[in-house]
Amino acid sequence: MxxxxxxxxxxxxxxxxxxxxxxxxxxxxxxxxxxxxxxxxxxxxxxxxxxxxxxxxxxxxTGKVDPVAMPEVIDHAPGVVRVDARFGFSPLAFNLGRPKLVEKARRQGIAALAINNCYHFSALWPEVEAIAAEGLVALAMTPSHSWVAPAGGKRPVFGTNPIAFAWPRPEGPPFVFDFATSAIARGDIELHRRDGKQLHEGWAIDSEGNPTTDPTAALAGAMLTFGGHKGSALAAMIELMAGPLIGDLMSAESMAYDAGAGVAPMHGELLLALDPKVFLGEDAPKHIARAETMFEAIVEQGARLPxxxxxxxxxxxxxxxxxxxxxxxxxxxxxxx
Incomplete structure (x- = not known):
């Protein structure tokens, strides 16, 4: 069977x-x-x-999330739209805020969408892909719970703090990447635990700060950033831009708000949209073609695009x-x- x-x-x-x-x-x-x-x-x-x-x-x-919350879309400034998710999950808030974000980006070349008071569980690539489908370049970032130790540290400070980017292409799907600034996504460690698999070295430390490949010990300890101090610096940037900059929680604050419930993080998300046509005017097709030359140079030697x-x-x-x-x-x- x-x-x-x-x-x-x-x-x-x-x-x-x-x-x-x-x-x-x-x-x-x-x-x-x-x-x-x-x-x-x-x-x-x-x-x-x-x-x-x-x-x-x-x-x-757990009573943490409102399953019927209707997000409020706020036209905050010429280049900024805010959405108060009102303690609901984030996908609906993004769906409601995206049209205004696209409208603002097309009008002036660049715009930001700040989502506040949302519970976030999903990857970011569906969101940047949706923006790229409008012909716009997209960037998204969000904190999570403080599961990740800074480079050289032993205690969690950062979240997995993913960042995603999408570049629309003339034909086919966009160029997209979406990765956690931790060495591996939290969900992948949970999958390793479920499947009885060991982690790779360099992914996590145990509760004493010692390197571990045991997913259970890792979940009780701390994850590590990718690339050492470089990933740690990116994680800090995301904490700041998707936290204090938009008036929302950082990962440690989200963990404190959770109060041991062990559920999805509650915080904010920042998305940026840029319109190449506004930046480049009538020269846009020429410069978009230059980007395609780079992509071709990558794949023709056997490498793959994200x-x-x-x-x-x-x-x-x-x-x-x-x-x-x-x-x-x-x-x-x-x-x-």
Whole structure:
């Protein structure tokens, strides 16, 4: 008997929607959250796919998140739009704020979207891809819970603090990267623990500050930044830009707000959108073509562009559907029923 369940994308989406709506999420939140979960599953980003759904529900059951909160979109300044998520999950807040962000970027070349008071569980690439689909360059960043020690330190200060970037291309999907400034994503360590696998050296330390490859010890200790002091500096930048700059929590403050509940982080998110057509005017096609020359120089020597694996997985999932562990399927079905 297979230990996985095969689903079409439509079946997977319907399953996610049924589970979330059964648990009390509004129709708007149900749709927005499920869209993000299925995007991760479709692209074989398993740590950000349906695997996250039980955690979303657990955050709800602690009473931390408002499942029916309607975000407030605020036209804050000529180049800034703010969205108060009102303590709901972030996907709906982004969906509601994105049109105003795009409008402002097209008008003046650059604009920022600050999302406040949101619970965040998802990857950032769905958001920067959505902005790039409008022909705009996109950058996104957010803190999380303080799980990550600074370079040379032994105690958590930073979150996994992901940063994502998207560059629209004339043909095909955009150039996209999305990575945590920690050596590995928190969800991937949890997957290693679930699957009984050891971590790579350099990913984490235990509660005494000693290097460890044991995922359980790592989750009780601290993760490490990638690239030593360079990743640590980027993590600090993200704390500042997506924290104090937009009037929201840093990772340590988010952890304190959690108060031991162990649920999704509550903080803010900063997104930037830039319009090449405003920056470049009639010269835009010429300079966009120069970018394509760089991409070609990368791939012609056998290197791959970031997200190429995801895009290939997406094509396969669009054609053949997805599969999830039977145990996860049964857990989601229990929530749906």
């Amino acid at each position: 297979s230990d996985h369940i095969a689903l079409s994308l439509a079946e997977a989406h319907a399953l996610g929607c049924k589970a979330l709506s059964s648990q009390g999420f509004s129709a708007a939140h149900t749709q927005a959250i499920t869209d993000v979960l299925i995007a991760g599953q479709r692209d074989e980003c398993h740590s950000h796919g349906l695997y996250r759904l039980p955690g979303v529900v657990q955050t709800l059951k 997200s190429q694996r995801r895009f290939a997985a997406r094509a396969q999932s669009d054609a053949n559907g997805v599969s999830i562990p039977k145990s996860l399927y049964e857990a989601i079905m229990a929530l749906a029923n």
